[in-house]
Structures are given as structure tokens and as C-alpha cells.
Amino acid sequence: METSLYKEAGVDIDAATDAVDRIKPAVRSTYGPEVLADVGSFGGLFALQNLPGQPVLVASTDSVGTKAELGARLGRWSSLGHDIVNHCVNDILVQNARPLFFLDYLATSKVSPAAIEEIVVGIAEACRFAGCALLGGEIAEMPGVYTDGAYDIVGSIVGLVDRTTLLPHPEQMQEGDLLFGMPSSGPHTNGYTLIRKALAGKDLEQPLHDGGPTIADAVLAPHRCYVPEIDRIQAAGIGLKGMAHITGGGLLDNTPRVLPDQLAAEFVIESERIPVLFQRLVQWSGMQGLEPFRVLNMGVGMVLIVDPADASTLQTAAPEAFPLGKLVARDGDPVRIRQI
Template identity: 45%
Template sequence: MCSNKTSLTYRDAGVDIDAGNRAVELMKESVKRTYTPGVVGDLGGFGGLYSLAGHSMSDPMLVSGTDRVGTKLRLAIMMDKHDTIGQDCVAMSVNDILVQGATPLFFLDYIAVGKLDPVKVAGIVRGVAEACEESGCALLGGETAEMAGFYDNDDYDVAGFAVGIVDRPKLITGESIKAGDVILGLPSSGVHSNGFSLVRKIVFDHKQLSIDTEIPEFGKTLGEELLTPTRLYPKAVLPLIEQELVKGMVHITGGGFYENIPRVLPKGVTAEVDVTTWPRLPVFTKLQEWGNVAWPEMYRTFNMGIGMILIVDQNDVETVKENLGNRGEAVYEIGRIVSGDGPVVLKGAEFDA
């Protein structure tokens, strides 16, 4: 029998605790800048603490949402650019809880890596923190997991969840939506974080383009356009929610218009959307052209330039438009709520039989 007396360490197994500690030190200042009055304690505890003492509501409710960036991360890894992907992670959850009328309170992230690079992880977290600041919520905590042998050294995944608060009487459920209500659309910043499996299939497999390819219609490289972070909507929408001007909201994510709009509609009504009422971003025109993608598939997969939908009473339309316009926010009147239980109807030359 042979005896092997070599003393193994966690680092020998691929996990560097010192690198993890270094990453925490690098991200501390970014995280602290997000702290709001409700935050209790400091970074480094086993759990994040948040006090609700300052919220005077008749029936406060917490609203939570969770998501991940998805395969858009592959582009960030290919470009070795990691400082904006955190905004995608925050936006996917914060925008989701916003549609129910919730004011974001705090966010927690989860980053899993093959090999921990403290500077790279700190850059990712910096993007998360900046998005939290813009959304008015605290980055309350998170987890960085070094998973040697599970992920390749350069690979990583980013996920997180947001928690917000709303007074139950002001909860946005969509139940009061009726025929005659107006559908308003707030523009997206680009592809956001949905449909990237199809995007990658089109640009890399089908067209065999490089991320460094200059696309004249974009005024930038393909990679730069596709990595444009998901827009954050709290600043634009919360003032409208506070004035109770919104009957229903829809975050256009995976499933596009066809799958997401029905989620907020009560029985007996459906939506008619005129796709000619807002400017189509060049990225969607090129993706459709490059992949010869059917238009219904485009509107089922992508946001097509509209990232958030507001459904408002026809008597409040001008008030909402004026409110948004005074704050420099673009808004488009894109459709109507009509009687019926059928699927969402999209109108425009692309859909004319």
C-alpha cells in the first residue's frame, strides 16, 4: 500500500478564497453607494437586513421578482466587456415588479464563475450597483460562487432578485382594464435581454458575422449594439403610479407582444396594437433581414423597440403624455383595448394578408 501525504488545499481544487475576499473589497464602495435609509448593517453579513419602518401604508405588500441575464452573457464573454451586464440583471427583475405598482426596495445578485477574477467580478457588481442606484433600490447583498470544473475558466452566470413594496389598494392588477382604454408604449434601448439564442443563431451561425463587424445602420459594431443594456423603467413610471394614472402595465420580455400583453388583461377584452406607430430600431430590421424571420416570430420573440407598455383610461392619456414629456420621456400611443377574448392583434403592412 502506498501513502500519499501531499496536503491539498481548496485552492488546489480550483477555489481561491483570497481572490474572493479581494473581489469583496473591490466592490464595497459600489455597493455602499446604493444604500438607502432602510438598509440595516453593512456588507458581509450572512443575510441582508432591511427595515420597513419608514413606509406608512394601510396594507403594505412586498412584491418580488427574479431572473437572469441569459445567453446575452456569451457576447459579454466574447467581447471581454463586463461592466454593463449587471444592468441587464437588475432591469429584468426590477421592471417586472414595477408592473404591479411596486417601488423597488432592494436587490440581491448571484454570480457563478469558473475561475474568480476579482477585477472582472467587481466590474460586474459595479454595473449591478449603478443600475440599483438608478432604480432607487439598495444592493443589499449577494453571492459569488467559484465553481471550478463546472464552468470553464472564462465563463460565468449572473442572476438576481428584486423586492419592492406597494400599498394593497394601489396594487396594479389590470382588473379594471376595459374596452376603450389606450395602450401607450415606452421605447426600449435595444434588444434588452431576451431572444439572444435566436440573435446568436442569426448573426453567428447563419450570417457568420464577427462581434467586431461595423454595421452602418447601427453606427457601431455588432457587439456594441447587442450589448446595449436593458432599459430601467422605474424613474419613468413611478410618478405615474403614484398619481394612480396607470390601469395595467406590461414588461415586454420573452414572448414579446403575443405572450406578455394577455397576462395583464381581464376576461372579455383583448389588445389591438398598430406596429406603425413607433420607430422600429435598426437592430430589429437587420435581424429580421439577416435571418429571414417571419414578422409574427419577431414580435413573439423581441420587444421590437417597445420595452414597457402602459394601459390607461382614455381620459388620462393626455395627462400621462404630458407628465412623461415634461420629464423628457418619449411615449407612443400604440393601440387600444377592445372587446373580445381572442389573441392580441398586431396591425401593419407586415401583418396584412
């Protein structure tokens, strides 16, 4: 066989081709009749036909971040695929959009077709769950840019919402509106640079607590997708005034993104509601004061803002939702957190 100077330099085109061949069934499993181009096309094609009302496209992009390093080290590839899709889906969900299609970008120092296959299988599973097509992607092998074994897992999403149903509605928010939390499955995709430092030297296969999951399982639990819960809430006739996806920046930085200037979020956090994993991470990392609520989601993946009259109906439609506080007049900081 002819020697490949490119392969000797560190890029194996055959490995990338093998990876693409491996992922084709998973990618095609997300296709509906709207997808007009097959795997390998230069551009993904998605037909928009007979859209009612005032359709608005909503786009977002994000990364799994340094959670990918921990997942790669432990060989937990598939869950990382779920992470990137669900993060992006939730980001557009807060504007009341539902996903149409998703694109991924996977970069590494050396392509492992088996690892790429597992990641994309996870991506495809998450896309099917959320109801969107995996329309395209890129596999980049860049030795010298990424350290050996490192992966960068990035995704972009495009969704659709009718302009008349866009969220949030800051003009409708008022003092006394209630804040509810939807539980997270774990740290989701944020805080992992500190989490990895806090876990240094620990046996990740040990149980987090008696009868609980291992530390590895707990910290690598996939980012949760909230589409089914929000669908049920809205089907029950609840007019959500706003939602905040609690990602990097935690409750402190994400909640103000959907609030009007004159209102603040007053959270009352019951210490017993904070999941054990987050209690341990705070202890192991040495974080104090409000820092945990800016670095981690602390068990809250999504904040919902509703009229008090809708509280009972909301908890019937989404039994996991729990009260977190209320909106108050702003006098200084846009978020206040009180632990009890």
C-alpha cells in the same frame, strides 16, 4: 506558501476574497440608514419602519441569460450589472412597486476578481439609480458546471407597494382603452440565444448602419429602467390601468398577463417605428411572421394601458411614449398584431 488542494481542483478561495474586497465600496455606496449589516454578513438586514397604509412586499428574481455569454466574450461586464437590476426593477414596477433592496448571484467556472468588480460596480450604479440597496450576494466558482469564461448573472429584488395602489386593474379595463409603448434600449435581456446565432461570423465592431452605433454596442445596450418615466406619468395624475414588461415571450406572451379574460390587445405596429437593430436581427436570423414579436421586444420595453382621456397628458408627461393600439373584445387570441 501551503499548497491548496481545493485550488488545484479548480476553486480559488483567495480570488473570491479578492473579488469581495474589490466590490465593498460599490456595494456600500447603495446603503441608506435602513441597511443594518455590512458587506460579508451572513444575511442582509433592512429595517422597515413606520410604513403607512397597507404595505405589500413584492419580490421577483431573474437572470441576464445568454446575453452574459456575449458580454463576457466582448469584455462588457459593467453593462451586464445594469441589465440584471433593471430587469428585476421593471418586473415589480408593473405591479406599481418601488424597489427596496436587491441581491445578486454571480456564478462562473473561474472567478476573475476584475470581472466581478466590473459587474458589481454596474449593479451598484443601477441600484443607486433605482433607489434600492444592494443588500447581499453570492459569488460561486463551479468548474465543470460552467464552461470556461461563462458567467451566470442572477438577481432577486424586493420592493414595496401600498395595497390600495397595486396594479394591474383588470376590472377597470374596457374596450377602447389605449395601449402605449415605452421604447426599449435594445433587446434588453431576451432572445440572445437566437441573437448570438444570428450574429455568428459578423464583425461586431462594424457600425449597425451609417452613423449608428457598432453592432456590439447596439446588442449590448443595458436593459432600460422605467421608474423615472412611470413616476412622471403618475405624478401627472394619470391612473394607469396596467403595465406589461416586455421580456421573454415578447408582446404576444407578456401583454395577456395583465388583461381580463374578455379583452384582447390589438397592436398596430408601424414598420418605420421598428428600430434598425431589430430589422437586422429579423433579417439575419430568418424569423418570419409573428415570431419576432415573441422572441424579441421589437423596440417596445413596456406597454401601458390607459383611458383614452389620459392619452394627451401621458404623452406630455412621457414624450417618448408612442401609441401602439387599443383593447378590443376577445374573440380567440388575447393578442393581435397588425403591421403597417
